Amino acid sequence: LRSRQGRREISPWGRATEARVRLPAKFEQTSQSAVGVPDVGVAGLPISLSINGQLRQADVPPDMPLLWVLRDVLGLTGTKFGCGIAQCGACTVHIDGRPVRSCVLPVSAVGSAHVTTIEGVAATPAGAKAQTAWIDIDVPQCGYCQTGQVMSAAALLARNPTPTDAEIDLAMAGNICRCGTYPRIRAAIKQAARS
Amino acid sequence: VSRGRRAVDGVEVVTDRRRVLLGGGLVLAFAYATAKAHTPSPARVNPKGPEPVSNAEVAQVAGKGFTGLERAAFIRIAPPNQVTLIIPNAEVGQGIYTGEAMLIAEELAVGLDQVGLEPAPPNAALYTQPLLQFQGTGGSTSIRGAWEPLRKAGAIARLLLIQAAAQRWNVSPAECRAERAMVLHPPSGRALAYGVLAEAASRLPTPQSIPLKPPAEFQLLGKPVRRVDTPSKVKGSAVFGIDVAVPNMKVATISASPVFGGRVASVDDAAARAVPGVRQVVRLDNAVAVVGDHFWAAKQGLDAVKVTWDEGPNARLTTDDLWTSLDKASRQGRGAVAYQSGDFDRAFRDAHKRVEAVYRQPFLSHAPMEPPAAVVHVRPDGITEVWCGTQVPTRAQATAAKVMGVPIEKVIVHNQLMGGAFGRKLETDYVEQAVAVAKQCPYPVKLVWTREEDVQHDNYRPMYVDRISAGLGNDGRPVAWRHRVTAASVTARFAPQGMRPNGVDPDAVEEAEDPVYGDFPNMLVDFVQWTPPQGLVVSWWRGVGPTHTVFVIESFVDELAHALGRDPVAYRRDLLRNVPRGRAVLDRVADAAGWGRPLPRRTGRGVAVQKAFGSYIATVVEASVADAGDVTLHKVTTAVDCGMTVNPNLVAQQLEGGLIFGLGAALWQGITLDKGRVQQSNFNDYRTLRIDESPPVEVIHMPTDNPPGGIGETGTVAAAPALCNAIFAATGVRLREVPVDRALLRRGAPRRSATPAILPIALAGAAAALTGGGEDGEGGA
Numbered sequence: 011l012r013s014r015q016g017r018r019e020i021s022p023w024g025r026a027t028e029a030r031v032r033l034p035a036k037f038e039q040t041s042q043s044a045v046g047v048p049d050v051g052v053a054g055l056p057i058s059l060s061i062n063g064q065l066r067q068a069d070v071p072p073d074m075p076l077l078w079v080l081r082d083v084l085g086l087t088g089t090k091f092g093c094g095i096a097q098c099g100a101c102t103v104h105i106d107g108r109p110v111r112s113c114v115l116p117v118s119a120v121g122s123a124h125v126t127t128i129e130g131v132a133a134t135p136a137g138a139k140a141q142t143a144w145i146d147i148d149v150p151q152c153g154y155c156q157t158g159q160v161m162s163a164a165a166l167l168a169r170n171p172t173p174t175d176a177e178i179d180l181a182m183a184g185n186i187c188r189c190g191t192y193p194r195i196r197a198a199i200k201q202a203a204r205s
Numbered sequence: 206v207s208r209g210r211r212a213v214d215g216v217e218v219v220t221d222r223r224r225v226l227l228g229g230g231l232v233l234a235f236a237y238a239t240a241k242a243h244t245p246s247p248a249r250v251n252p253k254g255p256e257p258v259s260n261a262e263v264a265q266v267a268g269k270g271f272t273g274l275e276r277a278a279f280i281r282i283a284p285p286n287q288v289t290l291i292i293p294n295a296e297v298g299q300g301i302y303t304g305e306a307m308l309i310a311e312e313l314a315v316g317l318d319q320v321g322l323e324p325a326p327p328n329a330a331l332y333t334q335p336l337l338q339f340q341g342t343g344g345s346t347s348i349r350g351a352w353e354p355l356r357k358a359g360a361i362a363r364l365l366l367i368q369a370a371a372q373r374w375n376v377s378p379a380e381c382r383a384e385r386a387m388v389l390h391p392p393s394g395r396a397l398a399y400g401v402l403a404e405a406a407s408r409l410p411t412p413q414s415i416p417l418k419p420p421a422e423f424q425l426l427g428k429p430v431r432r433v434d435t436p437s438k439v440k441g442s443a444v445f446g447i448d449v450a451v452p453n454m455k456v457a458t459i460s461a462s463p464v465f466g467g468r469v470a471s472v473d474d475a476a477a478r479a480v481p482g483v484r485q486v487v488r489l490d491n492a493v494a495v496v497g498d499h500f501w502a503a504k505q506g507l508d509a510v511k512v513t514w515d516e517g518p519n520a521r522l523t524t525d526d527l528w529t530s531l532d533k534a535s536r537q538g539r540g541a542v543a544y545q546s547g548d549f550d551r552a553f554r555d556a557h558k559r560v561e562a563v564y565r566q567p568f569l570s571h572a573p574m575e576p577p578a579a580v581v582h583v584r585p586d587g588i589t590e591v592w593c594g595t596q597v598p599t600r601a602q603a604t605a606a607k608v609m610g611v612p613i614e615k616v617i618v619h620n621q622l623m624g625g626a627f628g629r630k631l632e633t634d635y636v637e638q639a640v641a642v643a644k645q646c647p648y649p650v651k652l653v654w655t656r657e658e659d660v661q662h663d664n665y666r667p668m669y670v671d672r673i674s675a676g677l678g679n680d681g682r683p684v685a686w687r688h689r690v691t692a693a694s695v696t697a698r699f700a701p702q703g704m705r706p707n708g709v710d711p712d713a714v715e716e717a718e719d720p721v722y723g724d725f726p727n728m729l730v731d732f733v734q735w736t737p738p739q740g741l742v743v744s745w746w747r748g749v750g751p752t753h754t755v756f757v758i759e760s761f762v763d764e765l766a767h768a769l770g771r772d773p774v775a776y777r778r779d780l781l782r783n784v785p786r787g788r789a790v791l792d793r794v795a796d797a798a799g800w801g802r803p804l805p806r807r808t809g810r811g812v813a814v815q816k817a818f819g820s821y822i823a824t825v826v827e828a829s830v831a832d833a834g835d836v837t838l839h840k841v842t843t844a845v846d847c848g849m850t851v852n853p854n855l856v857a858q859q860l861e862g863g864l865i866f867g868l869g870a871a872l873w874q875g876i877t878l879d880k881g882r883v884q885q886s887n888f889n890d891y892r893t894l895r896i897d898e899s900p901p902v903e904v905i906h907m908p909t910d911n912p913p914g915g916i917g918e919t920g921t922v923a924a925a926p927a928l929c930n931a932i933f934a935a936t937g938v939r940l941r942e943v944p945v946d947r948a949l950l951r952r953g954a955p956r957r958s959a960t961p962a963i964l965p966i967a968l969a970g971a972a973a974a975l976t977g978g979g980e981d982g983e984g985g986a
Binding site for chain 2: 071074075078081082083085087088089090092093094097098100127128129132141144145148149150151152153154155156157178179180182183185186187189190191192193194195196
């Protein structure tokens with residue numbers, strides 16, 4: 011990784027006024043089961059998955075990427091589709107704590123491993139720290155990539171509680187943000203590390 | 206519903222006594238009807254300059270938008286004390302749900318923690334954006350248009366609620382005040398919630414006088430408030446268009462003709478139908494969609510469909526063909542004059558020094574993180590419901606109605622959060638497709654594009670050829686200025702009523718006809734409209750016109766400075782001698798960025814100044830260039846005077862992100878064609894900046910008492926010129942084309958300008974006189 015001159019932390023948003031706002035129900039997914047879940051007419055045994063500490067079953071083809079099982083079958087839409095080829099990181103989940111791009115992971119490869127998604131990551135200490143810092147620093151803009159960003163950051167913080175700039179760049183370089191929130195992502199990870 | 210209309214000072218005022226029953230509670234609703242903020246002007250050829258048609262100038266009259274007043278729908282209050290704000294602009298990541306909610310909340314005297322938010326439904330009568338003249342979100346217009354009317358909406362509601370409380374208590378309204386959704390009567394200690402006053406307030410006439418708080422009394426506006434949508438976006442509960450699920454819904458994905466303008470000739474869908482989970486294969490005129498139980502089934506099915514395409518006339522089209530055609534149009538086309546003063550030809554001929562250059566900019570894809578997606582339910586009762594993120598709700602509604610062959614009243618559009626847009630969701634092609642597919646299905650359908658479909662079937666930011674010449678006087682100041690823009694016109698396609706009668710696309714010449722430096726003497730700016738091959742559609746991209754014009758102007762002003770042996774900041778300070786806001790941000794950023802301090806070898810600083818969208822901004826990029834030509838971004842510093850500011854936190858976000866968005870484009874992005882097909886496909890070959898390539902961004906906010914300027918697109922405008930000027934300072938190579946060509950930047954590479962290999966500028970009357978200056982402004986590394 012290249013080093014950069016002149017980098018310093020910037021926090022013009024550091025003293026933001028508190029604003030707790032409830033968004034109307036239509037902006038928030040309140041249920042974890044999709045109302046539109048199809049009855050999948052695919053032959054074969056349902057696949058059992060451990061997701062966020064719960065046992066879930068899905069009757070899907072074994073080569074179906076975990077992303078689509080989460081989104082289209084189990085209704086866990088916090089995990090996002092961005093590229094389908096493990097280039098953008100929007101689909102990042104944890105498999106036994108490791109960050110994985112679920113858009114290229116066949117569901118059959120999960121086996122008995124524990125899957126953690128954004129909906130469940132707050133139950134982990136690093137995930138809770140990352141989410142708190144993300145909210146405090148006001149990282150998101152459109153927000154679409156941010157769940158994947160938080161998952162990558164939580165995995166980083168879990169194995170390295172005080173990452174350097176270079177370690178942050180290395181761990182987060184697989185997550186694209188088109189809105190360009192990278193400076194705040196760095197600031198949020200550092201804040202989470204201090205907390 | 207009774208309505209009265211009357212004219213006040215030539216402004217139509219509409220009063221609407223409609224009351225809306227919602228959830229059993231009588232609610233109070235307010236909104237503003239629209240009136241023309243400006244009308245497209247004819248071409249101006251006079252020394253006073255163009256009519257106020259550019260966004261920057263409209264900022265000056267923003268307070269005159271929404272000139273009719275109508276009680277309708279920005280605020281709903283229901284018992285017990287439920288306050289809902291209807292946000293007229295769409296949330297694409299710019300934070301408008303927060304910014305516009307703050308405008309209403311400030312005057313309504315409610316906390317942001319006390320309100321619910323709803324996106325405005327399609328309704329041109331209520332939500333036409335005064336600067337755009339349609340219901341839309343774009344051009345960094347939202348806050349400029351909403352600044353006064355949304356505060357007024359809040360103030361009217363507050364005044365009526367206070368009046369209702371005063372009547373109930375039989376006291377003077379002057380003894381009452383409002384605070385946190387309550388009306389208080391301090392002398393008696395009484396208090397009533399808005400929710401119990403709403404019914405009585407809704408029966409009161411609209412006050413004649415609507416005083417707004419002076420800025421000194423703002424409690425919310427101007428504070429760096431956190432965004433209202435952040436927690437749900439961090440926790441994964443926020444619902445974007447692509448996340449919507451309705452009962453019994455199936456999922457489709459689609460493949461349009463790989464060649465622009467091509468058509469489906471034949472489809473063999475036997476293998477696709479055999480894919481487990483595939484429900485239906487739908488053939489459209491120029492695309493094939495597969496519907497499945499989930500995206501994966503649909504995608505597997507689509508991969509299995511065998512389509513024969515009628516590729517049409519573009520089957521051999523290449524990007525080189527397009528450049529050749531554009532360049533020819535630029536040299537030989539008839540320019541429509543956007544601005545003219547004095548006698549350019551004579552002044553250029555007689556100038557002390559002459560400099561000229563040709564700049565090229567590529568097609569760009571928007572590539573928002575959320576690929577195009579829409580859920581459509583063609584209901585048995587004849588209503589079509591659409592759930593999608595759109596920047597243009599009324600256009601989405603009209604598009605769906607057209608496909609269905611029904612009046613717009615039969616289409617319901619539920620607007621959703623957008624996972625980025627950058628102009629992509631000003632287009633409704635994905636809505637049109639989703640409705641066309643759902644029309645053929647007995648169940649609701651969610652259409653989701655793959656990323657490849659998105660990159661290869663976007664409506665692209667136009668390719669531009671800009672020819673620019675300046676004659677300089679003895680003091681180095683321009684005495685003649687000529688700028689010709691050649692491109693396909695976005696306005697002519699998207700909003701033809703916005704074209705000037707003489708053929709000028711005001712978007713294409715924005716900031717070119719009216720540079721930040723003010724009018725130069727003997728100035729001529731014109732526009733040549735180039736017609737792209739059929740099927741190639743151009744569209745607005747973050748930063749719209751100024752992203753392209755400011756790159757040209759700010760690169761060229763740098764060339765002038767170097768041709769004169771002057772420092773780029775000092776030269777701009779001189780040109781800005783009559784532009785105090787421009788000078789103030791330039792001085793501030795130069796100081797903060799350490800302008801003039803020594804740097805290591807092949808490292809440089811570049812500066813750019815702008816006033817696009819009514820915000821004065823100066824930016825310094827510090828970058829280095831490796832011997833192999835790779836560019837490293839070290840630091841970006843930007844100083845911004847966007848006038849009165851709603852939320853500095855949002856301003857900082859937009860500058861940080863907009864700069865990184867624009868730097869990524871300048872360093873990597875360009876859509877190219879071969880055999881009529883786009884050669885890029887996904888984030889692997891349509892590169893965007895990653896965190897390990899992104900510089901720290903320091904935003905210096907310098908608020909003033911000027912009217913609010915737009916901010917969402919300003920960072921993107923600054924990025925490319927400041928970067929290319931930094932690269933010049935580091936290497937002595939002037940890049941007149943983006944994305945950056947590393948081969949030109951290799952140490953020891955043949956010293957040549959990065960101007961495309963096209964003929965020198967040949968403007969009518971000026972060509973013969975071209976002697977001094979020359980095309981390469983590479984004198985002052």
